[in-house]
Amino acid sequence: MKETKDACNLNNCFLCTNSVKDWLPAISTHKKNFAVKKGESIFKEGDPVKGIYFVYTGKVKVHKRWNNDKELIIRFAKPGDILGHMGLGNNPVYPVATTALEPTTLCYIDLAFFESTLNVNHKFTYALMKFFADELQKSEQRMRNLVHMPVKERIALAMLNLKKMFGVDAAGAINMELTRQDLSSYAAVSYETWFKVTQDFIQEKMIAVTGKSITLQNEAVLQKLVDDANGGFE
Amino acid sequence: MKETKDACNLNNCFLCTNSVKDWLPAISTHKKNFAVKKGESIFKEGDPVKGIYFVYTGKVKVHKRWNNDKELIIRFAKPGDILGHMGLGNNPVYPVATTALEPTTLCYIDLAFFESTLNVNHKFTYALMKFFADELQKSEQRMRNLVHMPVKERIALAMLNLKKMFGVDAAGAINMELTRQDLSSYAAVSYETWFKVTQDFIQEKMIAVTGKSITLQNEAVLQKLVDDANGGFE
DNA sequence: CGCTTCATTGAAAAATGTCAACGTGTGTGG
DNA sequence: CCACACACGTTGACATTTTTCAATGAAGCG
Numbered sequence: 001m002k003e004t005k006d007a008c009n010l011n012n013c014f015l016c017t018n019s020v021k022d023w024l025p026a027i028s029t030h031k032k033n034f035a036v037k038k039g040e041s042i043f044k045e046g047d048p049v050k051g052i053y054f055v056y057t058g059k060v061k062v063h064k065r066w067n068n069d070k071e072l073i074i075r076f077a078k079p080g081d082i083l084g085h086m087g088l089g090n091n092p093v094y095p096v097a098t099t100a101l102e103p104t105t106l107c108y109i110d111l112a113f114f115e116s117t118l119n120v121n122h123k124f125t126y127a128l129m130k131f132f133a134d135e136l137q138k139s140e141q142r143m144r145n146l147v148h149m150p151v152k153e154r155i156a157l158a159m160l161n162l163k164k165m166f167g168v169d170a171a172g173a174i175n176m177e178l179t180r181q182d183l184s185s186y187a188a189v190s191y192e193t194w195f196k197v198t199q200d201f202i203q204e205k206m207i208a209v210t211g212k213s214i215t216l217q218n219e220a221v222l223q224k225l226v227d228d229a230n231g232g233f234e
Numbered sequence: 235m236k237e238t239k240d241a242c243n244l245n246n247c248f249l250c251t252n253s254v255k256d257w258l259p260a261i262s263t264h265k266k267n268f269a270v271k272k273g274e275s276i277f278k279e280g281d282p283v284k285g286i287y288f289v290y291t292g293k294v295k296v297h298k299r300w301n302n303d304k305e306l307i308i309r310f311a312k313p314g315d316i317l318g319h320m321g322l323g324n325n326p327v328y329p330v331a332t333t334a335l336e337p338t339t340l341c342y343i344d345l346a347f348f349e350s351t352l353n354v355n356h357k358f359t360y361a362l363m364k365f366f367a368d369e370l371q372k373s374e375q376r377m378r379n380l381v382h383m384p385v386k387e388r389i390a391l392a393m394l395n396l397k398k399m400f401g402v403d404a405a406g407a408i409n410m411e412l413t414r415q416d417l418s419s420y421a422a423v424s425y426e427t428w429f430k431v432t433q434d435f436i437q438e439k440m441i442a443v444t445g446k447s448i449t450l451q452n453e454a455v456l457q458k459l460v461d462d463a464n465g466g467f468e
Numbered sequence: 469c470g471c472t473t474c475a476t477t478g479a480a481a482a483a484t485g486t487c488a489a490c491g492t493g494t495g496t497g498g
Numbered sequence: 499c500c501a502c503a504c505a506c507g508t509t510g511a512c513a514t515t516t517t518t519c520a521a522t523g524a525a526g527c528g
Contacts, residue, residue, distance in 0.1 A: 064378045072378045088367040095371050118360060125359050126352060132366030133322040137329050139373040140320065144298045144306050147380050147422045188381045190485050424517055
């Protein structure tokens with residue numbers, strides 16, 4: 001992770017777009033920008049919290065390790081999102097790890113300046129509170145889904161989520177390259193299981209896979225799988 | 235749920251303890267107090283969000299339904315906690331249900347006044363933001379635990395959590411009465427499985443159960459189960 | 469006393485993960 | 499350019515875990 005200059009023009013991250021105008025100069029002085037290479041870690045589980053990151057460009061996975069070789073991808077972060085906010089509570093240690101999935105640029109402010117910002121910049125505090133409320137809602141929704149949904153449905157849901165989050169490219173493929181390991185970690189299933197279910201989906205013409213690109217060919221059926229699993233409750 | 239007078243003296247809920255002094259009169263005028271009977275629902279999944287609740291006394295479960303007959307208990311709320319905040323994001327519908335587990339008193343403010351509070355009362359917004367950050371951290375931790383931990387460990391963890399959250403009574407039993415259904419929903423396992431594992435724990439003198447009281451007799455072993463499952467990662 | 473509800477238990481089924489093997493490519497050093 | 503090792507995708511068989519189902523027993527209640 002390398003510090004860079006001028007990567008950010010104060011207009012496309014959560015911090016800047018949610019700050020009052022006259023606080024921007026202060027941000028400009030205090031912020032740092034970083035460039036992160038694909039596959040590089042931004043922080044790891046257990047690292048002491050020193051500051052908070054805002055994603056400017058790129059994509060990042062937020063994950064939690066399990067038993068040395070398994071992991072669960074909690075969520076993805078994309079431009080406009082926040083990283084490292086879970087360390088803001090009482091526990092001064094990051095509870096999750098974050099890794100760039102493609103070249104990523106970040107805006108960073110240290111905890112001290114972050115606290116000043118919260119005190120001065122009420123618009124930001126408010127926006128942050130709302131952001132957390134949303135994240136919490138998503139997290140609890142996801143918790144229930146992961147706990148109760150069968151594997152097939154979880155994988156269908158994962159694919160739908162990815163498309164919703166990252167959109168599709170010109171060819172119609174989900175605009176995100178993930179290793180198969182990552183895909184299975186996101187759906188919270190073993191790699192082999194993920195593979196087999198995916199084969200089924202391909203057989204049934206619900207998705208198409210070429211290399212690392214995934215195209216949803218029949219979103220309606222995938223959605224129906226998920227809906228049926230929910231039994232009418234969302 | 236019945237409205238009551240004078241149930242709250244402005245000093246023991248999240249709202250009041252985190253507000254600036256001169257905002258308390260306004261709260262006093264706008265707040266409502268409710269008494270909820272054991273087993274009664276405060277709001278249900280899908281209900282439109284009208285306001286936010288603060289637990290004054292009692293205990294509440296926050297749960298999400300699944301397929302008409304299964305549910306997952308997301309978390310518990312006790313005095314000082316907040317209910318209904320997940321509706322604060324963009325989605326104006328409660329994503330979870332809340333049900334009183336014993337006679338409970340609540341403080342309630344409607345959304346309009348809540349928004350005014352946020353605008354005026356920055357101390358409160360700040361505290362709320364911190365609260366959400368903590369909740370989010372717990373939620374993500376719990377998500378990973380529920381996904382990766384085997385049943386036995388999940389149940390051990392559930393018991394330890396309950397003790398940590400609610401403490402013990404004079405006899406040393408966990409200070410909370412839950413139906414066995416609720417217990418299994420909290421550990422995210424089927425009722426029968428919960429029962430069988432619990433029997434094992436009793437055999438091995440790790441817990442004792444009399445009626446609805448549960449006593450942890452060997453917390454260290456339960457904790458070790460959980461720690462081992464985590465493989466050194468917290 | 470009969471009925472309903474809940475607790476308890478065992479057996480069977482279903483879902484998922486684990487393991488090992490095989491093939492296919494891909495890069496490297498000779 | 500070839501041979502080899504190595505990583506990774508792919509697959510099937512198998513083991514394990516967990517749930518589901520059904521039967522039985524116990525307990526409360528009109």
